[in-house]
Amino acid sequence: MRKTPRLQARTLLRSLDHSLFRRVAERSWPGAEPVLPRLSRSANHGLLWGGIAVGMWAVGGSRGRRAAVRGVASLALASATVNTLGKGAVRRTRPVLDAVPVVRHLPRQPLTSSFPSGHAASAAAFAAGAALESHRWGAALAPVAASVAFSRIYTGVHYPSDVLVGAALGVGAAYAVRGLVPSRAQLPPPARPRTDAPALPDGDGLYVVVNPSSGAQPQLMDPVRQIKAALPRAEVVIYEAASGPLPKVIAEAARDAARRGGVLGVCGGDGTINAAVAPALEFQVPLMVMPGGTFNHFAADLGAETVADACAAVAAGVAVRADVGRVTPLPESPEGGTGAPGPEPVYFLNTFSLGAYPDLVRFREQWSPKIGGPAATLYGTARILRTARPLEAVVNGRRRAMWLLFAGNGAYRSLGIAPVRRDDLADGLLDVRIAHGGRFARTRLLATALAGGVARTRLYAATHARRLHVSGLREGTRMAYDGEVSRAPRAFRVDKLPEALTVYRPLTER
Structure with missing residues (x-):
């Protein structure tokens, strides 16, 4: 029976795949035997990459932290794609280990489909994801990712084609994540003109x-x-x-x-x-x-x-x-309105807020030296969600009960309810967000935010404004600005000094 061109191509590729596998198995690789099998095992369940991500978060600065998060997100997408769709769609038997020296064998041989390689996908996804945020971290991670991918052929658990396709899926996952959440290099440079x-x-x-x-x-x-x-x-x-x-x-x-x-x-x-x-x-x-x-x-x-x-x-x-954000105290009239400006304005470059966030900042400062910043933030968030009470104030002439009043110095891009980054530091706008109080408001707001639908709920309002008037605050109410916490005036105005600050910035982002 004559083979069709498609069948001939598949046969040729399979023959080439097996030939490359045998060459790797039969060749002596000085210095590889004590390294590659251990490296392959360390990457099981993403443990190697999780450890690297923790290290990047600890010592890599803001760029390293973003690269770590993007790498982990890319790995998660790649792993889910390979293990649910890839291995389920193509059932391929693992290679026969006869040609592979016993010293290279893994203690536990995997039983799932050989195609595609999940380890190669995870390695490529993490390294590519980090590289899309930071070229330096990507260059440092590339040899490790390549070694993990090659170790799967070296130990005899995958054919070369399994590894190549897995790596391609991993890189694709990294670009998919970047499509959902653009990297800083993709966004317009901030702070014009x-x-x-x-x-x-x-x-x-x-x-x-x-x-x-x-x-x-x-x-x-x-x-x-x-x-x-x-x-x-x-x-x-x-x-x-x-x-x-x-x-x-x-x-x-x-x-x-x-x-x-x-x-x-x-x-x-x-x-x-x-x-x-x-x-x-x-x-x-x-x-x-x-x-x-x-x-x-x-x-x-x-x-x-x-x-x-x-x-x-x-x-x-x-x-x-x-732009520079400004909080100007105002004398409060008996009717609850405001009069002429008072002395000593407070400036902010990032954000100003009332309500839950100042409480969170104070809690984080208290507990960070004991349990670390990230743990203190999570602990404080959980405690505030459980114990906080709504803040009452008059905002632009209307009395409101609020969990949070936020004003950003410039319009922020958002991820769910959280402000993430500004494209322009001289847009003349305040990014105003209010989380309203009400029956089961905390639970409903949190559930909606986790589901990604916060913009469609009446519990949360967001707008861009040039000024904001607040009055009727209780004595002792706290406000937060640029991570600092102090006592808020009973009445004040939030506005901006447009293009008031000259500040140096790099010509291009790297």
């Missing part, structure tokens, strides 16, 4: 305050060496509590920068950067922002994700104008 600012190639005229107590970064003192290496003539002050309040130290640096016609720099978390806003506005000096905290939201949205990024921007004189 560009503006003139001094270029300081050697750092002459730059006054930097470094706050070593910001966040929990293990490389916290390293920024000082990086700054001095990149900008050797910069004046660097390492803040110590004995020096006085941080805002005072930053104000002195801003005054010195203004006298020289120079630049104010700060290295720390969002709270430290917030403390630099008022001095930068008062003395009319450009601001250099360097990430040195836990989350570094403003630096990340700005594109300055490393100290090197910020130093390069100052050396080249690349800067933009950014």
Whole structure:
């Protein structure tokens, strides 16, 4: 019986597949025997990649954390696709181990379909997902992923075609995740428009305050060496509590920068950067922002994700104008309205909020030293959902009961109910969100958010505005702004200073 062209092609591919498998099995691979079988076992159930993701989260900074999350999400999609659809659609017998040396055999031979390789899919998905967020992490992970994939042929549990198709599915899963949640490289660069600012190639005229107590970064003192290496003539002050309040130290640096016609720099978390806003506005000096905290939201949205990024921007004189959020206290009238502005406005670069979030920040600060930041956040969220009471206030003339009032400095992209990233730091808008109170509101709001339908419920309102008036707050109500918590005025206005701050940012994101 004559074979059809399709059958001939399948026979040829199968013959090539088996031939390559035998060549790998029969060849001596010096140094591989004690490594590859162990590496293959360590990748069972994604344990290897989970451990790597934890390490990336701990030491990789904001970019490393995003790469870890994207890698894990890509792995999860690839694993689900391969194990439910791939292996169920194609039933392929595992290779015969006769040609594979016994020393390479795995202690437990897998019993599922050989096609496609789940290990190869997971490895490729994690590495490709991380690479789509960070080329450096992708380059570091690629050899590990390739070794895991090859180990499946080396140990005799997969044919080469199983591994190749599995790896292709893994890369496809990473791109599918990026299609659902774009990476930062895909999004428009934030903080327009560009503006003139001094270029300081050697750092002459730059006054930097470094706050070593910001966040929990293990490389916290390293920024000082990086700054001095990149900008050797910069004046660097390492803040110590004995020096006085941080805002005072930053104000002195801003005054010195203004006298020289120079630049104010700060290295720390969002709270430290917030403390630099008022001095930068008062003395009319450009601001250099360097990430040195836990989350570094403003630096990340700005594109300055490393100290090197910020130093390069100052050396080249690349800067933009950014809006500044403002909370202005107002005297409250007997009718509950507001009158003329009061003194001492509070500024914010990221977010302002009332209700549950200030309570969460206080709880996180209390418990983070004991159990760590992520665990403290989860614990605090669970406790607040159980014990919190709605906040009552008059918002734009209407009395409301709310679990949360949020105002972002600029329109945020969102993932469910959570604001994630801004595309533009100079859009003139407040991103206003209110989670209303009511019967079983907490449970209903949480369930709706988890289901992804929060925008369609009456419990949650979101809009873009240019100002917001709040009055009728109880005495002692707390407000949060840029991760800091303080007592809120009984009445206040939230608005913006459009394009008020000149801040350096890298020319392009890497």
